[in-house]
Amino acid sequence: MLLLVGPIPIRDLPFSLGHVEFTGEGFRVDSQLLDVNRGTAAMMSAAYSICQEFGLESPMGAVAGDIGTRAGSVKIYDYLANNLELEDVSVLTLHYIMPDIARNKNFLKELNALDKRPILIADAGAMYVAKAGGDAGYYDVFTPDLGEMAFLADERAVHPTYTRGFISDLEDDVPELVRRAFASNNAARTLFVKGKVDYICQDGKILETIDQPNIEALEPIGGTGDMITGMISGLIYAGKSPVEACRIAGRVNRKAGELSQPTPATQVKDIIKFIPAALKEVLG
Amino acid sequence: MKWFKKDVKEKMPGQSEAVTRGLLIFADTGSVMQAEQILKEESYDIKVVSPPAKYRSGCDLCVEFPLVEEPGIARLLKQIGLPPIDVLPVSKNGLEPLRLCRTKDFGNYLMVRSANMKITIDKKTKRIVNISGGGCPDVPYLACQMVGRVLAESPEPVMIGFSLCAYSLNTAREEMLKIAGGEDASSGRPHTH
Numbered sequence: 351m352l353l354l355v356g357p358i359p360i361r362d363l364p365f366s367l368g369h370v371e372f373t374g375e376g377f378r379v380d381s382q383l384l385d386v387n388r389g390t391a392a393m394m395s396a397a398y399s400i401c402q403e404f405g406l407e408s409p410m411g412a413v414a415g416d417i418g419t420r421a422g423s424v425k426i427y428d429y430l431a432n433n434l435e436l437e438d439v440s441v442l443t444l445h446y447i448m449p450d451i452a453r454n455k456n457f458l459k460e461l462n463a464l465d466k467r468p469i470l471i472a473d474a475g476a477m478y479v480a481k482a483g484g485d486a487g488y489y490d491v492f493t494p495d496l497g498e499m500a501f502l503a504d505e506r507a508v509h510p511t512y513t514r515g516f517i518s519d520l521e522d523d524v525p526e527l528v529r530r531a532f533a534s535n536n537a538a539r540t541l542f543v544k545g546k547v548d549y550i551c552q553d554g555k556i557l558e559t560i561d562q563p564n565i566e567a568l569e570p571i572g573g574t575g576d577m578i579t580g581m582i583s584g585l586i587y588a589g590k591s592p593v594e595a596c597r598i599a600g601r602v603n604r605k606a607g608e609l610s611q612p613t614p615a616t617q618v619k620d621i622i623k624f625i626p627a628a629l630k631e632v633l634g
Numbered sequence: 635m636k637w638f639k640k641d642v643k644e645k646m647p648g649q650s651e652a653v654t655r656g657l658l659i660f661a662d663t664g665s666v667m668q669a670e671q672i673l674k675e676e677s678y679d680i681k682v683v684s685p686p687a688k689y690r691s692g693c694d695l696c697v698e699f700p701l702v703e704e705p706g707i708a709r710l711l712k713q714i715g716l717p718p719i720d721v722l723p724v725s726k727n728g729l730e731p732l733r734l735c736r737t738k739d740f741g742n743y744l745m746v747r748s749a750n751m752k753i754t755i756d757k758k759t760k761r762i763v764n765i766s767g768g769g770c771p772d773v774p775y776l777a778c779q780m781v782g783r784v785l786a787e788s789p790e791p792v793m794i795g796f797s798l799c800a801y802s803l804n805t806a807r808e809e810m811l812k813i814a815g816g817e818d819a820s821s822g823r824p825h826t827h
Contacts, residue, residue, distance in 0.1 A: 359775035388766070389774035418664070418772025418796030446771045448797065449692025474769030475693075482692035495767060497750035509693055510750035510769075511731045511798040512684050518732055518749075569738070570745045570754035572766035572777055614743035614754050615763035 351438050352409040352587040353468070354397055354580070355430065356390030356445030356476075357422040358382075363415025365425040369408040370398045379411035386619040388573030389446045393473070393580035397443070399625040400584025409584070410437070420448045423475075427453035431460050442468040443583040444476030445576070449509065451483040458488050469586055472538070473579040481536050482508040489538035491592050493579045496521045496545045502537055503530035524549050525556060540592040542582065542600065544575050550596045557593060560600040565607040573618030578603050581625065601632045656704065658697040658711075659689055659720040666695040667792035667801060669716050676710065678703055682731055682801070686722065693770055693797050695731070698724065731801060735809040746813065748806040751799055753780075760785045760814055770797030785814055 354370070368380035376385050377395055386395045390413060397409050412429055416422030426447055434442075434457075442461075454476075461467060471491040472480050480486050481502055494502055497518075501510035503526075504517040520526050524543055531537040532554035543549040546569070548560040568574050578599050585595035605628035610621045660666045666682060673680045678699060685696040699707055701723070711717055731749070738745045743763060745754040751773075754764040761784055765777040772795045780788045791804040 357771040359771065359778055387774060388777055389771075391774070416771040417775040418770060418800065420662075420796075423771060446769060446774065448771050451690065451692045454692075474773075475771065476769075478769050479692045482690070495750065497747070497767060498769070501750070508684060508690055509798045511802050513732050513749060515732065515734060518734060567740065570740065570743065570752055570764045570766055572752075572764050572781075574766070614740045614745065615756065617764075 351407070352397065352401065352441045352443075352583060353412065353437060353439045354390075354394050354409050354443050354445070354583065355412045355426055356393065356447060357416030357426065358384055358390055358413045359417050360384075360415040361417050363413070363422065365412070365414040365422070365429060367410065367412045367429070370394050370411045371408060372398060379413050382413070384413070386622065388618055389474075389576055392573035392576035392618050392622065393443065393445050393583070395619070395622050396577040396580030396625060397584040397587075398580075399622065400581050400629070401587065403626055403629050404584070404588040406584075406588060409587070416448060418448065420450065423448035423450065424453065427457055430457040434460055435464060439468040441471065441583055441587045443471040443473075443579065445472075445474050445579065447475045447479070449475050449479035449482055451479055454479045454483055455485065458485055462488070469592070471579065471583055471586070473575065478509055480538075484535075486536045486538055491540045491542065491582060491586075491596075492538040493542045493544065493575065493582065495575055496524070496543070499524065499527045499531070499541075499543050503527040503534075505530075505534040505536060528556060529554065540596065542578065542596040544578060548600045550593060550600065552593055558597060560597075560604065563604050563608045565604060565612065567612045567614050567616065568604075568607045570614040571612060571616055571618055571621070574603065574607070574621065577606075577618060577622055577625075598629075598632060602628045605631050655698050655724050656701050657683070657685065657722045657724050658699060658707070658718040659685055659722065660696065660716070661719050662796060663693060663695050663798060663801070664796040665716055666697060667795070667804075669697055669711060671792060672710070672714060672716070673697065673699070673707065678707060689720075695798065695801065731798070731805075733805050735806060737809075737813065744810070744813065746806045746810045748809065749802040751802040751806050753803060753806045753810055755785050755810060755814060757814075762788055765803065768799035768803065770799040772796050773799050773803070776800060776803060785810060
């Protein structure tokens with residue numbers, strides 16, 4: 351099972367668990383109909399598209415309402431800590447959860463007690479809490495953007511907002527940021543660094559960069575990074591290695607962006623719908 | 635004041651420098667951001683910094699303030715219903731939030747980034763067309779509340795958000811207000827960096 355986890359920005363939305371389904375109005379998890387937008391929703395939508403294209407079972411989604419008060423995030427942490435052994439999860443992706451080091455460590459403790467540990471992917475808040483708690487080594491894939499990569503490279507920062515200026519200034523030197531992050535054990539085994547040039551790294555080595563097609567307008571569009579994380583999740587679930595999944599997702603993201611002919615005002619749901627066509631082009 | 639003076643006497647191990655600043659610890663980041671706004675409006679020499687390790691959950695701020703200002707600050711915070719949950723003395727500055735902003739011009743659109751948060755406006759209409767980056771769960775919520783609104787009329791992230799990402803987005807929004815050539819009509823107060 352591919353399990354996708356993260357809060358949805360709706361106050362008081364109850365915890366919901368179910369296969370992700372798409373309707374003409376949005377996507378559904380359990381009985382909750384949700385808008386396809388940035389954040390967890392964009393990640394789930396992209397993963398769903400990949401699963402559809404590979405003829406796989408629809409991902410399982412675990413969501414709860416959280417507008418930043420931690421309420422939904424706490425429900426998700428508790429679900430993960432108490433119920434993971436009940437599910438046959440092979441790939442687990444965590445997303446916009448509010449960082450809570452103690453709860454995340456509790457979840458990781460339960461995860462590591464499983465007989466078969468799922469491949470663990472983290473982006474956004476889930477990546478922040480992993481690094482802040484000194485737990486990055488438990489994760490298989492992180493998908494930082496440049497600002498987040500600088501955060502991973504700063505061994506003292508507990509959140510991207512605290513990244514020290516001299517490290518933030520290194521954003522044009524991604525290899526150095528990658529080196530620092532791995533040297534301080536603050537990176538997952540595989541990194542997909544999102545930017546004008548995407549970097550795919552494993553065990554501290556940069557294996558590949560992707561810079562074409564260069565669609566400048568994608569940078570301001572909220573949710574394009576979430577889309578990459580969702581595609582990587584779906585591709586790993588489809589049997590690709592983390593590095594191969596990153597290679598494909600990076601290219602599909604750029605191709606889908608190109609097909610959508612975006613401006614900086616484009617919304618991510620208008621790019622996600624091009625994933626099937628972009629995937630076909632990339633895989634030939 | 636009782637809560638404060640008790641803590642001043644309890645020096646940290648190995649601490650030998652003069653204690654001239656204190657930390658106000660709050661229950662959540664949203665309270666910190668509100669307290670910061672109000673204390674700055676009252677011209678207190680304060681700044682937000684990372685709290686000590688024992689108070690960290692991974693998305694935290696606290697307020698560093700001059701000890702000599704304690705009576706007035708304590709009274710004000712009590713009056714507005716934002717009492718801190720703890721107060722600590724400090725002898726040196728903690729880590730400060732990154733307030734450096736970068737701008738990128740996309741022709742008809744302008745983007746400002748602070749730390750991990752980006753805000754983009756249509757230069758002609760001054761409407762916010764996108765918000766991206768960030769990782770805390772209030773980011774998608776803030777985007778829902780702000781995208782499509784005229785920049786100066788959009789809500790301040792620190793007033794409706796709860797996380798450090800909201801704090802960074804607020805910094806980016808303030809910078810955009812300065813660049814886009816308009817005072818923040820929604821608050822009527824100057825922007826500080």
